[in-house]
Amino acid sequence: MTKPTLNVGLVGSGFMGKTHIFGYVLASRVFDLPFDINLECVAETTPELANDMRRRFGFGRSTANWKAMAEDQNIDIFDITAPNMFHKEMALAAIAAGKHVYCEKPLATNAEDALAMARAADKARVCTQVGFNYLSNPMFALARRLIAEGKLGEIRSYRGVHAEDYMSDSSAPWTWRLDPDGGGAFADLGSHTIATAEFLLGPVVSVLGSLNTIVRERTGPNGESMSVNVDDVGHALLKFENGAVGSVEANWIAKGQKMQHDFEVNGSDGSLIYTQERLNELLFFSSDDQEHMQGFRKIVSGPSHEPYGLFCVAPGHQIGYNELKAIEIMGFLKAIAGSSPEPFNFRAGARVQFLVDAVAESSATNSWKTV
Amino acid sequence: MTKPTLNVGLVGSGFMGKTHIFGYVLASRVFDLPFDINLECVAETTPELANDMRRRFGFGRSTANWKAMAEDQNIDIFDITAPNMFHKEMALAAIAAGKHVYCEKPLATNAEDALAMARAADKARVCTQVGFNYLSNPMFALARRLIAEGKLGEIRSYRGVHAEDYMSDSSAPWTWRLDPDGGGAFADLGSHTIATAEFLLGPVVSVLGSLNTIVRERTGPNGESMSVNVDDVGHALLKFENGAVGSVEANWIAKGQKMQHDFEVNGSDGSLIYTQERLNELLFFSSDDQEHMQGFRKIVSGPSHEPYGLFCVAPGHQIGYNELKAIEIMGFLKAIAGSSPEPFNFRAGARVQFLVDAVAESSATNSWKTV
Amino acid sequence: MTKPTLNVGLVGSGFMGKTHIFGYVLASRVFDLPFDINLECVAETTPELANDMRRRFGFGRSTANWKAMAEDQNIDIFDITAPNMFHKEMALAAIAAGKHVYCEKPLATNAEDALAMARAADKARVCTQVGFNYLSNPMFALARRLIAEGKLGEIRSYRGVHAEDYMSDSSAPWTWRLDPDGGGAFADLGSHTIATAEFLLGPVVSVLGSLNTIVRERTGPNGESMSVNVDDVGHALLKFENGAVGSVEANWIAKGQKMQHDFEVNGSDGSLIYTQERLNELLFFSSDDQEHMQGFRKIVSGPSHEPYGLFCVAPGHQIGYNELKAIEIMGFLKAIAGSSPEPFNFRAGARVQFLVDAVAESSATNSWKTV
């Protein structure tokens, strides 16, 4: 009994391109997927780069023409890990050709574009996936489950942070991230905080944003000094439909922080604390415990937190970042097979983009914005 | 060579009253103070309560008439640990009688009152102290020193939290804290975050506040349901004179949190992380370390962090909350002796109150407020 | 209703001398003690040192003649914080004069002496206390309670460590600790691990020791090189009467460790983890929790852990090292009043010394020793 095969056409060979590849190869061994996956073609900006990528990672073909790949009859999944400003054009082309599309986050550089992409996908009835792979963590599923089961009681407050330091060196080379169309700290990292907040607490109903450029001059591509217009540190205050209030911070100049994607949820009967820096741990406080024995429990990931056990039957051995991508891909393939809903489709990605834009508008107008 | 003696008149016998007493007795043994301290008189709301307190803690006298004590010729330091709404009247009376005044935080229930108190003290040339004892922590001194010495480079961002859960149980008995004049989470806990932020980074120049009442009904003093008007969770976004941006959160319904008075400071060359839950530790990241050996260092308090060594010559043995109070008192007595400036006088307390009020006004008007 | 007063005569003004003083002044305010405490007299090696101590800490008198103080009719508690090699002579003199005796740990430099001291105290019917103040921690009481209540099930294994680095610098000045009669790492720190192990698990029935001198030459009092005969690192394997097995390590050259007095207890249904470096926290794992929500709970000290609440009514604010001494003193005074058993008397101290000696003998003979 052989499975049908899905041919993947991947655009991009950077950090995320490689992560997707590792995700595919892991997913296809770890899970009993409904499809075989074939790394059919890889697209890069030059034939040389594309060919290097092909050889190194075992793709069948390579190309410098992503458009042709988008229309290629032999491609089933069009996978976009190119810089943010290209997402829209690429996704629309692939959707138009009837491909399922897997796009790295953020889905687009503004909410309007993201919504157009989501609508196009809906209309074309293709499956889509946006790469918010932190949401694939079994510990996130556990957090959501504990909230849904009422273990925290009524949810009251939330704090999210995503801080790293990859832009903290002001003399570091210019990157497309510093282009206004590239985003900024809030678009890049704040989007994670927003996605996580709604994943756990449900809809946000109003936001107050404050985006700030701290490092105002950076070194341009030719060594020249360039003024910077994107935010380094962004804050948003949030009000949720369920009555809870919260805040999120995005910060890419937090010296020393490598993966401070943290959250804390407080309810009337319990709380959760998490840091992505220790992605296999979730802290849970329950007021059901007797007072003298109460405390935050450090739950470590194990087989009782699906699908951890498929990676490793022994608890506490730990999965890593790439394995979250494999879980994301598993969910996407199951959705393509029709056996489960899309885990985080373009609609969901557009929702995040909408909130990111609302934060930016709120910041520009110095006022709360209902969403 | 005997020292002059200062007679203390203490108002209040609650949590803070006891903490002050422990602070006095510790300070007088641990430090070589310029004065002997005599617990001369204690005032409470009834003669019985006051007398119990006298007997239990060894005061010379007790009274139910705090006014008389404020005017008592034999009292040198008038020490106020009564509920917040009484601070102003008590302090002004003592100042008028020429006493040095030690007042628990917050100094007053609004900035105007606090400023009037500070002005009265200035005019009367008495020494004053507000009880922000977290600032007395040797680890705070270290944090400020590292920043001042440039070990963090240019300061860029700040995050402060003070969350506890003592108001998380909505069926718990009514307290004066729930009275609008009592304050609210931001007045009670947010004042610590504000004081800490300026202690470390210098002046805040604008604030955006959002104060929220989450538990809208609580059980009143006679078991009746009462609607609540003070905030349970308050956020403020901050801009500092030095160009840094930040946020603070005050939360007294953070289930499971007992002492989450935390801060993180990020600079161009380093960062600091602290939690009051482990008050003898400060985390410090320096980009001076070679990349493969970089990391947040857990500095534990020891004799190289004055005045820890006077409490214990061995590092890592830990001082506790009450010992912070002893350090605060030592600073106050030195200021009375004229040998050092007041550590945190009524002017400083009024500044905090001014910022707390600015946050509340900003919250009410939904707009940034320059301060 | 006045309380009777106990006059204290303290020998020694070093680290422990000061800690005892802070303990007395704290205990007399924090607790409702059966006695008033009067710091009557302090003894040091010279009249000058003793007088300095008197003035600084407010003793009534000072002396360079501890023997006279031991026989002084006006002294009720004879308190010994002199170097270990003097404990026996001092304690026996005070016992002979009918004093209650409070002696710092270790009780003596060998088990025989310690036993003689305990017997003398029994015969004289005086109360005694050995200064193992870590055992006074409310978190230790909680640990023992959880074990006694069966929350861990049948106890199976134990690990204890007491490592610091105060002897790690081989060029540091000679101290009496390096004298064979002074002890060594196991006598100094291992005694804590032994006392803690039996406090929690009950009697040890056999030991296997290995004591090692790692820094074999150190700088003597006149700058000369001296060979060292006391152990820097000592290990002991333990078998307990209850069937559990375990190990302890004492190490005073553990660079970077300031207060690594740790233990872990594993039972059939749960485990406990503790580090003295965070003396207000106890980690507790219970297999009663559902599997997907299991984890070590970080219990933080609070009013439900007596007598924490007498120091501070708010949980999580933390007590410090000196406050453990105050609790120890409270227990001793209650025993003198006859209202509770001696918390850790000379019999208990002799038991620890007996085990420390057994470890040393085992190390010397390379064989297990039944105790």
Place this chain on the structure above:
Amino acid sequence: MTKPTLNVGLVGSGFMGKTHIFGYVLASRVFDLPFDINLECVAETTPELANDMRRRFGFGRSTANWKAMAEDQNIDIFDITAPNMFHKEMALAAIAAGKHVYCEKPLATNAEDALAMARAADKARVCTQVGFNYLSNPMFALARRLIAEGKLGEIRSYRGVHAEDYMSDSSAPWTWRLDPDGGGAFADLGSHTIATAEFLLGPVVSVLGSLNTIVRERTGPNGESMSVNVDDVGHALLKFENGAVGSVEANWIAKGQKMQHDFEVNGSDGSLIYTQERLNELLFFSSDDQEHMQGFRKIVSGPSHEPYGLFCVAPGHQIGYNELKAIEIMGFLKAIAGSSPEPFNFRAGARVQFLVDAVAESSATNSWKTV
């Protein structure tokens, strides 16, 4: 330019079988390996099991005859993940047929067998690898580097623990691990502590062991009560050639512990602390730091810790347990290609087994054993 292909024949489909598969597929994408890897054949105890495995993981063939696979001309690497008691026979057969052999740890059930295996491999000039994949952690390489560079000064003491709780439930079903030939806690987990200790500090020269059976009765395969003869908790004291002393503990009934494979190394100038539960972190204390800024630094894995950067270009994102296996496999293939020495060959595995046996003999004879 195509690479030569190595055909893998894998025995076993349990925890370790799957881990090896994930390791192969990851290694072949993450690294630029000298060979292509082909999962040629899988062997299990029945044709059905083997065929399931083949289909699920994409092997070319399956078999219930491991011997035939060992002699199969088409197999290049014979990979053994069968229970410990079969390692010897399988490895010798494969070596005899000229295969490179990759064997899970422990290499054999006793040192004599392990040595015979190592000698056979040497004689046949095949490459070998034992699966001590914790040693492949970039953080272990960093630890060894810091020691080798003298960052810790002269090494003085060591503590190793490997505790989990997978055998803590005494009513859990019988497994081959409980068979005397299966090993015991020290053979299973203690072998990791021994391998790690020598990896970091170099040769052990004498051992003192104590192996204990705590759960003396367990439920046999048919529900009957069976007495158990293998150790649940094992301790060994160690002396190293470099003069350091240390201890290791193996414990498979440490309730609540899922991956407590920890070590601490103390030197004259610094220390290291590690726990496998957080495999992307290494704590490093250096006395080169100024005293008031000293502390254990939490180094998190990143691109400066090779080969982390090939898995993920961003620091702090974390690799997992399976990725350690991929690194191990990479090292093995480079050794087969002759471009680097075998990372941990049968000689190294036999050395660990020799030490494990020495610990057992020492335990049986209650005496130190020179090794």
